[in-house]
Amino acid sequence: MQNPEDLVRATQQEQDGAIAGETGPLEDLDALSKELGGGPSGGDVVSHGGLGRRILSVFFENKLAVAGVVVIVAFLLFCYVGPLVYHTNQTSASQALFSPDNAPPGNGHPLGTDSSGFDILGRLMYAGQISLLVGFAAAAIASVFGALYGAISGFFGSWLDPVLMRIVDAFLSIPVLFLAIVLATVFRPSLTVFILVIAFVSWLIPARLIRGQALSLRQREYVQAVRVMGGSRTRIVLRHIIPNSIGTIIVNATFNIADAILLLAALGFIGLGVPAPQTDWGSMLSNGVNYALDGYWWEIYPAGLCIVLVVVAFNFIGDALRDALEVRLQQR
Amino acid sequence: MTGFLVRRLLQAVVVIIGVMAFMFILIHLIPGGEARAVLGPRAQPVAIAQFNKENGLDLPLWDQFVRYLWNLAHFQLGRSYYLNQNVTQLIATALPKTLILVGISTVFAVVVAIPLGVYQVVRRNKPEDYIITGASFILYAMPAFLLGTLLILWFAIDIKIFPTEAPQAPTVLGVLSDPLGLVLPVLTLSAITIASFSRYMRSSMMETMTEDFVRTARAKGAAPRRVLYVHALRNAIIPIVTLLGLSLGTIVSGAVITESVFNYPGMGLLAVNSAFREDLPTLLGCTFVVTIATILGNLLADILYAVVDPRIRYAKS
Numbered sequence: 001m002q003n004p005e006d007l008v009r010a011t012q013q014e015q016d017g018a019i020a021g022e023t024g025p026l027e028d029l030d031a032l033s034k035e036l037g038g039g040p041s042g043g044d045v046v047s048h049g050g051l052g053r054r055i056l057s058v059f060f061e062n063k064l065a066v067a068g069v070v071v072i073v074a075f076l077l078f079c080y081v082g083p084l085v086y087h088t089n090q091t092s093a094s095q096a097l098f099s100p101d102n103a104p105p106g107n108g109h110p111l112g113t114d115s116s117g118f119d120i121l122g123r124l125m126y127a128g129q130i131s132l133l134v135g136f137a138a139a140a141i142a143s144v145f146g147a148l149y150g151a152i153s154g155f156f157g158s159w160l161d162p163v164l165m166r167i168v169d170a171f172l173s174i175p176v177l178f179l180a181i182v183l184a185t186v187f188r189p190s191l192t193v194f195i196l197v198i199a200f201v202s203w204l205i206p207a208r209l210i211r212g213q214a215l216s217l218r219q220r221e222y223v224q225a226v227r228v229m230g231g232s233r234t235r236i237v238l239r240h241i242i243p244n245s246i247g248t249i250i251v252n253a254t255f256n257i258a259d260a261i262l263l264l265a266a267l268g269f270i271g272l273g274v275p276a277p278q279t280d281w282g283s284m285l286s287n288g289v290n291y292a293l294d295g296y297w298w299e300i301y302p303a304g305l306c307i308v309l310v311v312v313a314f315n316f317i318g319d320a321l322r323d324a325l326e327v328r329l330q331q332r
Numbered sequence: 333m334t335g336f337l338v339r340r341l342l343q344a345v346v347v348i349i350g351v352m353a354f355m356f357i358l359i360h361l362i363p364g365g366e367a368r369a370v371l372g373p374r375a376q377p378v379a380i381a382q383f384n385k386e387n388g389l390d391l392p393l394w395d396q397f398v399r400y401l402w403n404l405a406h407f408q409l410g411r412s413y414y415l416n417q418n419v420t421q422l423i424a425t426a427l428p429k430t431l432i433l434v435g436i437s438t439v440f441a442v443v444v445a446i447p448l449g450v451y452q453v454v455r456r457n458k459p460e461d462y463i464i465t466g467a468s469f470i471l472y473a474m475p476a477f478l479l480g481t482l483l484i485l486w487f488a489i490d491i492k493i494f495p496t497e498a499p500q501a502p503t504v505l506g507v508l509s510d511p512l513g514l515v516l517p518v519l520t521l522s523a524i525t526i527a528s529f530s531r532y533m534r535s536s537m538m539e540t541m542t543e544d545f546v547r548t549a550r551a552k553g554a555a556p557r558r559v560l561y562v563h564a565l566r567n568a569i570i571p572i573v574t575l576l577g578l579s580l581g582t583i584v585s586g587a588v589i590t591e592s593v594f595n596y597p598g599m600g601l602l603a604v605n606s607a608f609r610e611d612l613p614t615l616l617g618c619t620f621v622v623t624i625a626t627i628l629g630n631l632l633a634d635i636l637y638a639v640v641d642p643r644i645r646y647a648k649s
Contacts, residue, residue: 170350177585269477
């Protein structure tokens with residue numbers, strides 16, 4: 001096996017050559033070829049310390065990922081600690097009657113009030129709890145189920161694999177939003193049902209990804225060795241296939257959180273969101289849009305900003321995790 | 333080539349039957365059954381029994397499933413009890429509108445995204461490249477409902493250039509005769525596609541530039557411009573065909589949102605309104621038709637891919 005440090009050094013030398021030879025936009029095609037063909041590039045490799053530390057160092061080298069983590073932590077604090085500091089009524093519609101409706105920012109309401117008289121800043125926290133909870137819970141369920149499903153499908157193979165994968169294909173061919181709308185209509189929506197509905201449309205991609213991994217992992221010597229030693233198939237799936245796919249699972253789960261939050265927001269926007277008095281960012285936005293003609297901007301921009309920030313943050317984290325986990329593990 | 337086609341077709345058929353089975357199960361999961369949904373929660377047992385008998389709901393499940401498949405195969409999608417109309421008719425008026433919206437948006441997205449991706453490769457690692465990458469990242473993260481809302485706020489309410497609604501004309505020709513009304517919906521629906529396609533085009537182009545044939549072309553003394561546009565571009569575009577097929581589902585989901593934002597009476601709005609009315613036959617009919625359309629679009633993309641790239645044809649057969 002090649003020493004990773006040599007590999008990185010060789011790559012860097014190649015890159016230095018490429019950069020030195022850089023010229024006009026169209027003239028440096030071969031420099032570009034070298035630059036791109038020269039294997040995966042990366043920063044300095046921390047050769048001491050364990051794998052976990054190396055992964056962390058690669059992850060935190062990525063400025064966007066750090067920004068993403070900061071944003072997520074800030075939102076968690078905002079949504080879960082915020083209400084402890086900033087007390088508002090978000091559940092009693094009758095109590096909200098005493099507050100002015102659609103009041104502009106100021107006068108005790110830093111971001112104004114909505115059409116029912118709820119304080120918008122407090123409502124953002126309250127809605128954020130739901131959005132984040134649904135995002136995390138749905139992604140967790142989808143990842144665990146999808147990974148097990150994919151691992152079983154890929155590992156057992158023979159007749160089971162095509163059957164299980166055609167089921168995934170069938171669900172994948174239904175456009176996500178249609179599937180979610182159908183499920184949200186058939187099953188009476190409550191918060192738990194929402195988490196399950198969103199998990200149901202999200203487990204398909206991880207199942208496919210892990211199945212691909214399982215197909216290659218089952219051929220490895222150590223899996224064969226477990227078999228020879230008489231290890232059960234359950235043991236192989238749970239102790240070898242799943243742990244060895246953990247990088248893919250985590251990366252995909254991160255993107256899944258972002259997608260789940262977006263999907264919940266989309267459902268909320270078209271009016272099929274969590275039932276009142278609960279709310280989510282998409283429902284808030286949808287509510288505000290009804291008053292777009294009146295110029296109540298405070299009912300639109302804050303909720304929209306929350307959705308975009310959180311989704312972008314999770315995407316940044318997912319990208320960086322992919323670099324840190326997958327590329328590093330393969331290079332080892 | 334034929335082997336590949338046959339296998340791919342069979343796969344599509346299996347998937348379609350799977351989707352049908354899923355829908356069939358869903359219909360039978362409605363609390364209280366179809367009879368209660370139609371006759372109301374206070375219906376007498378006698379009336380329910382009669383309804384079940386009239387509609388074949390007392391037959392064994394396998395028999396019902398075969399009848400259901402038979403009906404779907406003949407595009408009998410059932411009856412909307414809420415609107416008291418044939419679901420097939422409802423869909424027949426809504427489907428062309430969605431096809432127009434999705435069609436125009438997809439073509440627009442491809443026409444914008446490919447030159448954008450190529451331009452980024454030409455100006456790679458220069459400010460222009462970073463600006464476009466940044467912009468496409470923002471568009472990519474911007475959900476369609478937010479983008480649509482902002483476009484309405486800015487370009488229909490603040491500056492009154494475009495109408496706040498999509499064209500409401502009942503016919504396809506009527507819709508097309510109001511291009512101003514289509515601008516914002518098309519922009520909304522194509523934004524995400526432009527963002528992802530241009531990013532993909534950029535990386536596909538960069539990858540193609542490392543291929544041996546590009547080096548050979550340069551070694552022959554072909555002008556850089558010719559290498560870029562004739563040798564590299566033509567090969568880099570091929571994967572876009574597959575991407576197009578794979579993105580169809582996302583685009584259709586985006587159409588649901590776009591249609592709700594702009595009140596455009598296509599399949600998405602029909603589905604959303606049916607969900608509000610708990611009009612399950614219409615909702616399932618819409619989902620079924622849209623799914624079939626997506627599967628067919630995917631199939632078409634795969635076939636097209638095999639046609640434009642001979643390597644695929646030979647490798648798979």
